[in-house]
Amino acid sequence: MLLSITGHMKTSTMSSKLYSALISLLILSVIQMAGCERHTQALPLRIGIHFWPGLEFLQIAHDQGFFAREGVTVNLVRFTSLADEQRAYEYGHVDGAYVSLDQVVIMNDRGIPARMVLVGDISKGGDGIIARPDHKSLADLRGARVGVTIGATNHFTLVKALQMGNVNEDEVEIINLPEDRIMDAFNNGQVDIAVTWEPELARNAHRQDAHILFTSAAFPDLIIDGIVFPPTILKKRHQEIQAMIRGWHRALSYAKQNPDATYAAIARYQNSDVTLMNTIFKGIEMGNKEVNQRVLGVEGMIGTGVHAAKQVSEFLLRFNLIKTTPDPHEMFVPIANAP
Numbered sequence: 001m002l003l004s005i006t007g008h009m010k011t012s013t014m015s016s017k018l019y020s021a022l023i024s025l026l027i028l029s030v031i032q033m034a035g036c037e038r039h040t041q042a043l044p045l046r047i048g049i050h051f052w053p054g055l056e057f058l059q060i061a062h063d064q065g066f067f068a069r070e071g072v073t074v075n076l077v078r079f080t081s082l083a084d085e086q087r088a089y090e091y092g093h094v095d096g097a098y099v100s101l102d103q104v105v106i107m108n109d110r111g112i113p114a115r116m117v118l119v120g121d122i123s124k125g126g127d128g129i130i131a132r133p134d135h136k137s138l139a140d141l142r143g144a145r146v147g148v149t150i151g152a153t154n155h156f157t158l159v160k161a162l163q164m165g166n167v168n169e170d171e172v173e174i175i176n177l178p179e180d181r182i183m184d185a186f187n188n189g190q191v192d193i194a195v196t197w198e199p200e201l202a203r204n205a206h207r208q209d210a211h212i213l214f215t216s217a218a219f220p221d222l223i224i225d226g227i228v229f230p231p232t233i234l235k236k237r238h239q240e241i242q243a244m245i246r247g248w249h250r251a252l253s254y255a256k257q258n259p260d261a262t263y264a265a266i267a268r269y270q271n272s273d274v275t276l277m278n279t280i281f282k283g284i285e286m287g288n289k290e291v292n293q294r295v296l297g298v299e300g301m302i303g304t305g306v307h308a309a310k311q312v313s314e315f316l317l318r319f320n321l322i323k324t325t326p327d328p329h330e331m332f333v334p335i336a337n338a339p
Helices: 002-042 053-063 082-090 101-109 153-164 179-187 231-236 238-257 259-269 274-283 289-296 304-318
Strands: 045-049 074-078 096-100 115-123 127-131 145-148 173-176 193-197 211-215 224-229 284-286
Touching: 045 053, 045 082, 045 238, 053 074, 053 115, 053 238, 053 259, 053 274, 053 284, 082 096, 082 101, 096 101, 101 224, 101 304, 115 231, 115 238, 115 289, 127 153, 145 153, 145 179, 153 193, 153 211, 153 304, 179 193, 224 231, 231 238, 238 259, 259 274, 274 284, 289 304
Parallel strands: 045 074, 045 096, 145 173, 145 193
Antiparallel strands: 096 224, 115 224, 115 284, 127 193, 127 211
16 A cells, blocks of 8 residues: 555656656747747848938938837948849848839849839939030030930930930940949040939039920829838738838828938938938928828829839830849838738
8 A cells, every 4th residue: 555655756757847847848839939939020021122312211200219219220232333233132132122123123023023012212303314504405415425324224214205205216326334433434425424323413404505405293103212122021021111111101291290300310321411402302202101192002092113023024025134024003002012
């Protein structure tokens, strides 16, 4: 009897120890999983950016703590060229990127999924053509040597200008140049016409030997910049992206209340001056909530971005810069409807 009782006690003791060990292991696993989840949530949202005044409201939102107030950590990763930014996006070195609509089309055509969830800005005069004084109208472009980057946004601007001036594309001499060499070519006489964008337009607006012949104000809602994410990131980090967008809108509200401080900060980011920034932003429509609804669309209504994407795709296809026409409806995702 004593042996029986002792054996029972040992069995009970072992069962109790085993039970306690299992409970401890379970608790440890839960703690580790929670830690991993917190670590995942704490990972910064990495957004690639390049050199363009309109996107600097992301930097304003970061520096003013608007992202932090919305509960999201955003790392802005600066690139010296849009091409480098695109490669970083393609290989997952950033989660999202601030790009132009033509690049969105190109990326999707190349099998790099990109969905625009925030319209950052629209060019309404921020892109244009600088000409010599003897080129007084678009018709005067005939026979001119035009500095442009084939396939880039400035090429699209040139094509629209030629269409509006009833000038055939073969009536101008296209000089294909990198974006950062166009103004140098114009200044040293290699080209008669420079197709460029801000801040170059503002810098050259008051020259005696040149004038601004044409701007994107003539075709609104076609040159669009914004933030894109892959569908996988949209699904995994939906709430963080929403928080980032709220931080963006906080920055726009801050700019309305503090324009001098805002433009002074953007001038520092752009290595420029405040007067130039004030001129530049006259040709840029910033992506507030109303603009985003208009371009991205809302439930039951297709946004203007779809129409713009179709025109941009036709342009890129005509110059063999894309192989197919990606579905424009897939390129724009109002964040409320994001997967």
